[in-house]
Amino acid sequence: MIHNEQNIIGHGFLQQFNHFIKMPVIIFKDGQLLYANQCFKAAVGKPEFNIHTYDLNEDFQLTDAEHQEITITRADGTTRHFDATLKPIIYNHQDATFVMFNDISARKHVENNMVQIAHLRALMIKISNLILDSTSLSEFFDFILNTTLQAIEKTTLGSILVLDENKVLSTAASYGYSDEIDKFRLPLEKSFLYRETNGQLDKAEKISNATLLENFIPVKTAYGENAYLQSSINAPIYFQGKIYGLISIDSLEKHAFTAYDLDAVEFISKSIEIAVTNRLLYEEKAYLSRFDRLTKLHNRHFFDEYGELVIKRAQRYGEQFHLVMMDLNDLKQVNDQHSHLAGDHVLVHIAQAIRDCVRESDIFARFGGDEFVGLLFNSTTGAIKEKMENINTLLRKHPIQYDGCEIKISISYGVAQFKEEGNSIEDLLKLADERMYQYKKIKKSLSQA
Structure with missing residues (x-):
């Protein structure tokens, strides 16, 4: 290094620098810190550190480049960013490096x-x-x-x-x-x-x-x-x-x-x-688009689309299934005597009874008003009728409770089998609907008798 007055730095220069320019400054030689001002100690978050034991590499890394961007990790774990300018100097009669840090954290x-x-x-x-x-x-x-x-x-x-x-x-x-x-x-x-x-x-x-x-x-x-x-x-x-x-x-x-x-x-x-x-x-x-908001059963739109898929699959693979039509007897009377909220409560109760008696593979939908329709697989007409009668038995033994009142309700139903009794959803719906009203008529006659 060429020694001249411009690169010789003493304590007087450092005092004036710190008084007029509030920037972090260090002087080091061979990785050993020789001097650090208070601004630098504040920058690294260690205002009381000892320069003789301080490890430069602990908080940041410096290269030989004259200008470089560094990140300092402070004692509290936060980081600050600096542009560092390095200059070769003479300090205390020995070659050293003067580093001035310009805080660019905001940028x-x-x-x-x-x-x-x-x-x-x-x-x-x-x-x-x-x-x-x-x-x-x-x-x-x-x-x-x-x-x-x-x-x-x-x-x-x-x-x-x-x-x-x-x-x-x-x-x-x-x-x-x-x-x-x-x-x-x-x-x-x-x-x-x-x-x-x-x-x-x-x-x-x-x-x-x-x-x-x-x-x-x-x-x-x-x-x-x-x-x-x-x-x-x-x-x-x-x-x-x-x-x-x-x-x-x-x-x-x-x-x-x-x-x-x-x-x-x-x-x-x-x-x-x-x-x-x-x-x-x-x-x-x-x-x-697929479920009825009130009963949480599938809705008619879904049933119409799904029914067509079931027909195509059954025709292709020779499968059998049953279609069930069901409605509630005298729901209008419940609405008139209690309220439409009571009628909604009954519909929700019936929907749960349906879920309890059919398998997950079966599909039931609210067809409209008080009518329900289902597609039941791998079953027989007799077994399905037994399930429907079980619902009526349950409703008879355990009337629906609403607002301190007992609501007695029953269901009517009709069953049709694909492919013996119809080759389309429309045919099966028509037949099951007819049988449902026959069932309703018979039950009404027996009740009057």
Whole structure:
């Protein structure tokens, strides 16, 4: 090194520099720190460290380049970004390197946010495209979680928790955890997010040291290891203005997540809210296109479409099945004497009685008003009639209770068999309907007698 007055630095220069220019400065030689001003000590979050024992490589790495961008990890786990300028100097009569740090954290924050948001928007487009996919709701949540984890650098675990009617959180999707997490249950008010937001659940929250949590417990990872969560970001998920669940992004490292990550999860949670809302509304619409809202049985639209498929399959493979028509006797009288709400209660009760007496492979639908229709497979006419009579026996022995009153109701039914008695759904419906009214007429005559 050429010695001249411009590269010889003494204590007088350093005092003037620190007085007029408030920037972190160090002087080092061969990895050994020779000098550090208070601004540098504050930058690394160690105001009392000893320069003789301080390890430069512990917080950041410097190269031989004259200008370089570095990231300093502070004592509290947070990070700050600097442009470092290195100059060869003479200090205390020895060759050394003078380093001046220009804080660019604010600029990096903006840059990182722009890059991260662009990345997140691309990921959210993927989620939006899945809304109308044929995947199940469980697969939908898995995709959302995996997509979110792609955007957060140091995450190793994650979960989506949904709220039940008792305000208890359970697992809808998870990553990195063992299957034991499927048994996880946590009252909402005991969750970290609930406590940190004083029950408001209005924003994402970050915790950098999970040992501070009251309910700090070990978890078992997908590899079967027992480990402790050290960092977590929790954000609420809303559906139609009400809390629906939480997304939790977790890590086994302390101070794993930055302010950027918190902003990212905040952004993601809002996007997830839109995606989940659209998906659940789609699920509801899809459900209502197939099921009757009141009785939860299939509706006539579904029955008409499914019936045609059953006919084609039966004709192709020589299968047999029975069609059953059923209606309630004197439901109008129940509506007139009690109320239409009482009539609805009766319909729901009958629908449950139907579900209890048929197999899962059988299909029953509300055909309209007080009429029901079913397709029963692998059975006989006699066995089906016995099931229908069992419903009447149950209704006779255990009248329906409503608002302190007993409601006595019964059913009439008719059965038709494919292919012996009809080759189409229309033919079977017509025959079963005729037999149902014959049954009704006979029962009425017996009652009057």
